[in-house]
Amino acid sequence: MRLPEKMSSYEDMVGPGITACSGCNVELSMRTALQILGPNTIVAVPPGCMGGVQSVGWADKTGMKIPVFFPLLDNTASMLTGIKKYYERVGRDVNVVAFAGDGASADAGFQALSGAAERGDNIIYICYDNEGYMNTGFQRSSSTSLGSWTSTTPVGEAAEGKSSHKKDMPMIMAMHDIAYMATASPAYMPDLIRKIEKAKTIKDGLVYIHIYNSCTTGWGYPSEKSIDIVRKGVKSRFMPIYEVDHGKFKLNVDIKDPIPLKDYLGSMKKYKHLSDHQVDQLQEYVDEKWNNLKTLCEVMG
Amino acid sequence: MTKTEFICAVGKELNIINTGDWKMYPVVIDQDKCIKCSLCFQYCPTKSVKYEDGKYFVKPDFCKGCGVCIEECKSSAIDFVKGE
Amino acid sequence: MSKKQVLNGNHAAAIGALLAKPDVVAAYPITPQTPLVEYFSQYVADGVMDSTIVEPESEHSAMSVLTGASLAGARTFTATSSQGLSLMFEPYFRASTMRLPIVMNIVNREMISPQTVWGGPQDSLTVRDAGWLQIYVEDNQEILDMNIQAFKIAEHKDVLLPINICYDGFYLSHMTEGVEVPTQEEVADFIPPYNPTHVRLDPETPMAVDPLTPGNYLQYYRELHMTAMDNAKRVIKEVNDEFAAKFGRDYFGLVEPYKMDDAEYVLVTLGSLTGSARIAVDKARENGVKVGLVKIRCLRPFPKNEVIELLAGRKAIGVIDRNVSFGWHTGIVYQEIKSATSTLEAVPTVPFIGGLGGEDLTTELMSEAIEKVLEVADSGQVENKAHWLINTKGR
Numbered sequence: 151m152r153l154p155e156k157m158s159s160y161e162d163m164v165g166p167g168i169t170a171c172s173g174c175n176v177e178l179s180m181r182t183a184l185q186i187l188g189p190n191t192i193v194a195v196p197p198g199c200m201g202g203v204q205s206v207g208w209a210d211k212t213g214m215k216i217p218v219f220f221p222l223l224d225n226t227a228s229m230l231t232g233i234k235k236y237y238e239r240v241g242r243d244v245n246v247v248a249f250a251g252d253g254a255s256a257d258a259g260f261q262a263l264s265g266a267a268e269r270g271d272n273i274i275y276i277c278y279d280n281e282g283y284m285n286t287g288f289q290r291s292s293s294t295s296l297g298s299w300t301s302t303t304p305v306g307e308a309a310e311g312k313s314s315h316k317k318d319m320p321m322i323m324a325m326h327d328i329a330y331m332a333t334a335s336p337a338y339m340p341d342l343i344r345k346i347e348k349a350k351t352i353k354d355g356l357v358y359i360h361i362y363n364s365c366t367t368g369w370g371y372p373s374e375k376s377i378d379i380v381r382k383g384v385k386s387r388f389m390p391i392y393e394v395d396h397g398k399f400k401l402n403v404d405i406k407d408p409i410p411l412k413d414y415l416g417s418m419k420k421y422k423h424l425s426d427h428q429v430d431q432l433q434e435y436v437d438e439k440w441n442n443l444k445t446l447c448e449v450m451g
Numbered sequence: 452m453t454k455t456e457f458i459c460a461v462g463k464e465l466n467i468i469n470t471g472d473w474k475m476y477p478v479v480i481d482q483d484k485c486i487k488c489s490l491c492f493q494y495c496p497t498k499s500v501k502y503e504d505g506k507y508f509v510k511p512d513f514c515k516g517c518g519v520c521i522e523e524c525k526s527s528a529i530d531f532v533k534g535e
Numbered sequence: 536m537s538k539k540q541v542l543n544g545n546h547a548a549a550i551g552a553l554l555a556k557p558d559v560v561a562a563y564p565i566t567p568q569t570p571l572v573e574y575f576s577q578y579v580a581d582g583v584m585d586s587t588i589v590e591p592e593s594e595h596s597a598m599s600v601l602t603g604a605s606l607a608g609a610r611t612f613t614a615t616s617s618q619g620l621s622l623m624f625e626p627y628f629r630a631s632t633m634r635l636p637i638v639m640n641i642v643n644r645e646m647i648s649p650q651t652v653w654g655g656p657q658d659s660l661t662v663r664d665a666g667w668l669q670i671y672v673e674d675n676q677e678i679l680d681m682n683i684q685a686f687k688i689a690e691h692k693d694v695l696l697p698i699n700i701c702y703d704g705f706y707l708s709h710m711t712e713g714v715e716v717p718t719q720e721e722v723a724d725f726i727p728p729y730n731p732t733h734v735r736l737d738p739e740t741p742m743a744v745d746p747l748t749p750g751n752y753l754q755y756y757r758e759l760h761m762t763a764m765d766n767a768k769r770v771i772k773e774v775n776d777e778f779a780a781k782f783g784r785d786y787f788g789l790v791e792p793y794k795m796d797d798a799e800y801v802l803v804t805l806g807s808l809t810g811s812a813r814i815a816v817d818k819a820r821e822n823g824v825k826v827g828l829v830k831i832r833c834l835r836p837f838p839k840n841e842v843i844e845l846l847a848g849r850k851a852i853g854v855i856d857r858n859v860s861f862g863w864h865t866g867i868v869y870q871e872i873k874s875a876t877s878t879l880e881a882v883p884t885v886p887f888i889g890g891l892g893g894e895d896l897t898t899e900l901m902s903e904a905i906e907k908v909l910e911v912a913d914s915g916q917v918e919n920k921a922h923w924l925i926n927t928k929g930r
Contacts, residue, residue: 154489154502162498166513167468170496173517178496192607192736204466207746210455211466217736219606219744222625225599231589232603233736235559239587239609244738262599265592339493374518377494455752458695458733458759459634462743 153340160185163216170203173373175336175380176278176363180205180249182339183276183359184216186346191245192217192233196226196259198251199365200278202285224258226250227266230273238272245274245350252279252293256319263358267326270355276346277319277358280365288368292317295388296435297428299420300368310423315435320360324394329355332393332402335362337381341391341402348395362389370419379417386414387440388432392447399447411436470497474516476531478509484528491520491529537721537782542714544707547675548614548640548700549574551682553584554722557638558609561589561600565619566652567704568642572614586612594619598626598637605635606736606744610686610729614640616704617658618647624662630697631666632760633745634733636689637697638682639667643806644704645892653893654704656806657858660834660867666760668698668767669835671806675712678702680784683722684774690729691774693766703807705893717782725781764836771833789838791830792845794820798827800908801846803854805831805868808896812855815901826905831868842875851912852884853904856921857896859888864920883911889924900924 151159163184170177180200184193195201195218205213206220221229226248234246255263255277266273282300283289290300295316299305303312324331329352334342342361349357364379366372371379383389384403388411391403411433415421424432480491480500485507491500492507499514500507509520509529521529542550549571552560560579562572578584591597594615601611615623620641630637643656659669668688672681681700689698702708734744748756772788779785793813795801804812809830819826829845831838846852856866863870865886873884887904890896907922 154492154507157492158502165465165467166497167470169468169470172473172515173519174496178494181496181498190738192738201747204468204747207462207743208466209746209749209752210457210460210462211464212462212741212743212746213466214743215465215741217738217741217744219736220746221603222599222629225595225626228591228596228599229603229606231596232559232561232600232605232609233607235587235589235600236604236607236609239558261592262596265596268592269590271589336494372518374522376496376517376519377523455755457756458763459632459756460745460748460752461734462746463741466746 153343157185157343160188161215163189163191163214164205165213168203168205168213170199171367171373173366173376175376176200176280178336179278179342179361179363182343183249183346186343187245187247187350189216191247193247193249194219194221194226194230196221196250196254197223198254198283199280199285200249200251223254225262226254226259227262227273227275231266231269231271234271234273248273248275250275250277252277252281252319253283253291256293256317257291264326267323267328267356267358270329272353272355274349274357274359277360278363279319279360280363280368281316282365282368284365284368293319296431297421297424299423305423310425310428318439323358323360327397328358330357330393330395333360333362333389333391335380335384335389335391337377337384338391338403345393368420371417375417382409382414382417385409386411387436388414390440390443392443397450399450401443401447470515471512474514476516476533477511478514478516478520478529479532480508481528482506484526486526488525490523490525494519494523537715537717539713540716541711542675543570543709543711544675544678544702545571545642545709546574547679547714548682549578550716551679552612553578554717554719555612555683555686555726556610557586557612559587559589559601559604560612561591561597562613562615563591563594563597563619565594565616567644567654567708568614568616568640571640571642594623595625598623598630601637602626602630602633602635605637606633606734608731608735608737611637613637614642616642617644620658620662621646624665627662627667628665632756634695635697636695636729638685638689639697639699640682641699641701642704642708643701651892654706655857655891656701656703659699659701660858663835663867666696667835668696669701670698670833671701671831673807673809673830675707676714676784677786678707679714679716680778680782680786683717683725684778687726687774688767688770691770694763694770695733696763696767701806706807721781725778768836768838786832789833790841790845791832793828793830795827795829795845797825799825799850800905800912801849801852802826802828802901802904802908803831803852803868803872804828805834806857808855808857808890811896811898812901814898815905818898818902819905824905824909834871837871837875839875842872843879846876846882847879849882851908852882853887853908854884855887855889855896855901855904857890859891866921883915883917885911885917886921887924888921894926896924897926897928900926
C-alpha cells in the first residue's frame, strides 16, 4: 500500500487540538508514531513539551484516544517496565510506549532508561530530541549542542552558550546492546514510518527511537521552516540517520556531499553568536561522529 | 466543592482545543497545480492535510496556519487565502 | 494446617508476600532488608512463588516499576529501608495520591548522616505525611500476619491506599523466633482478588491518568484521600477481627493497651522497643506503682479517639521515641500524642529520646523513664525538651 493510503487508514490517536507551537515537528512526530502504533497502545508522556500541550489531558479530560499518563520526569522507562511486565504476565500483547523529550531521557530519566535497557524490558522508548527543556522556557539538557543559547546557558560578556558537547544518546543506547536502536528525522518521513513499524514487531528487548526534532520558538526560526531546518541538520551530517538492529549497524541516509555546517547553524537564532572557534569545535564533533559511525557500519554491519 | 465521578486524577472524555482559531488566513491547496507529491500530507503537524479519493486538501478545523505545507510544496500549489 | 517455623523478620515478611500472591514484585536490596529480597527471589526461582520479578537498578525505579504495574492492574509488593525510602520519595508520594494499594515493608533503619545501618523508625516516621497507611509491628509473627492483612486492608474499596508494614531493622529483621505459617489455601480464602476500576491503564478502557489538574480538582481529590484514611481506621479493625477469628491471633487494631485499667502513669511506645518497656512496667508494678503502657500500632491514620480514651485522666505520661524531630527537640510520636490529647485537660507528658543509631534501650533505661514520669507527676513541671535516655553500660 502506498504511504498516503496507508497513513490515511490509520486513525490519529491524539486529540485533534493540542497547543503545540504552530509548526512543531514534535507534534508531527507524535501523531505519526501513534497512528502507526494504533489503539492497542499505552503511552507515557513525561513532563515536557508534549505533556505541556495537553496531550495527556487537562482536569478530568484526556488528550488521547488511547490510555495515556504522565510519568514523573525521571521514571518513564521504569513505569513502562512495570506496565509491560503485567501485560506479559496476563498474556496480552500491548504496545507499551514512551514519547519522551531529551530532558526526560538523557538527564533525569537516564538511569531508569539504562536500567530498562540492560534488563531487556520490551518497551518502545521514543525520544523526541529538541535539544533542551523547551516547554518550560528553553533550559539546557545534556542533549543540547555545544554553543547553543539556552536560558540556563545564555550568551553574554563572560559566556558563549553551552560549553559541552551534545550527549550522544543514540550511540549510548546502541551500546547497551538493546534489540533495536534507530535515529529518525521528520524530514525523512518514509524512513521514520518504517522504523516505527519495525519497532512494533520487536519482542525480544528494548526499542529506542531517537527523533532529531527542532523547536521553532526555542531555536528561533519561522514556523514554516520546521522541516527545512531538520533536513539541513541531516544534510550537514549533524543529525545522522542510522539504525542498529540486534547489533548490526546500518546507515540509512548516506550524506556523501554534506552541506556546510554553517548553513545549518546560520538558519536559527540560537547559534547566531557563535565564534569561529565554536564552529570549528562543532565541525570537529560532526566529522568525528560521522567517521566513527561509518567505521561501525563497516565493522558491525 | 468540585465534584467528579473519579476518586483520583483521571480523565475519560476527550479534551479538544480549537487550534483552528490560531491561523490568520485559511490555507488552500490549488488542485490544478498539485502534482500529488504528498509532502504536505506527510509534513502537516496537526494532520490537517487529508488524502481522500486521490486528492489532497486542507481541513481547516485544527489547522494552525504554520505554513510548513506552503514552504514544502514542490509545485507552489498551496497558499494562504488573504482578503475576501 | 499451619506449620510452625523458625524465621527471622525478613523471612517472615517474604513468606507473608508469597502467601498473598502478588503479581509483580520489584525491590532493590538495602541493609537490613536485603535478605527479604533474597528470600523471595529464591522462592520465584524455585517456582514456589508465582510472581513476576523485576530487578530494578535503584529504589526510585523499584517504586516506579510498581506504580506502573499497579496502574495496569497488578497486585504489587516491595520492601526498603532508610536511604532507599528517601530515594524513592518522589514515586512514594505518588503511589498514595494515585490511590494504588501497594504493600511495602519498611525495615526501619536510621537515616544517614552519620553513616549508619542500624535499626530505628526515623525513616518511615519522617515520611508519615505522604499519604500511606503505616502500621508498626512488634514481632516476627506479626510481620507475617500483617503482610497478609495488608493486602486486604489496602485493596478494600473504601480504602484503596498503599500501606507500610514497619518493623525494626536488625532487632526484628535479623532475629529468629517461632512463627506459625498459615497455608496458601487459608490465605487465598482470606484475601479477595484485586481488580481495580478507579484508575487503570488498559487499551480496553482508555483513560488519561494524572493529567495536569487545576486546584479545585486537586483539593477535591485530597479530601477524598483524607476520607479514605478515616475509613482505614474502621477497615484495619475489621480486618484485624476477621483475621483473629480465622487464624486465632488478635493484634488489637490501632493501639494495644497493657495494664491500663487502673494505670496512673503511662508509657507510650512504638515498635519492638515495647518489649523492654513492658518489663519495666511489670517491675514498677511489683513495687506498687500503677504504671500502664499504650503501644501505638497504627500511626497513619492516627488513632486519635483511642489515644484520647486511654490517656484521659492519667497523672503523667512518658513517650519513648527512638527518633527525632529536628526543631522541636522532641521525638515524633511525642508530638503526635500531644496533638491528639490537646483537647484533654493537660496531663504532664515527658518526651523521651533514646536508642538511636543501634544503641540499646535497656529495661534499666525504661525504668529511668518511669522514674522521670513519676517525678513530673509530683512537680507538674515538664522541661521544654526531651529527656535523653543514654546507655552508659560498657562506656
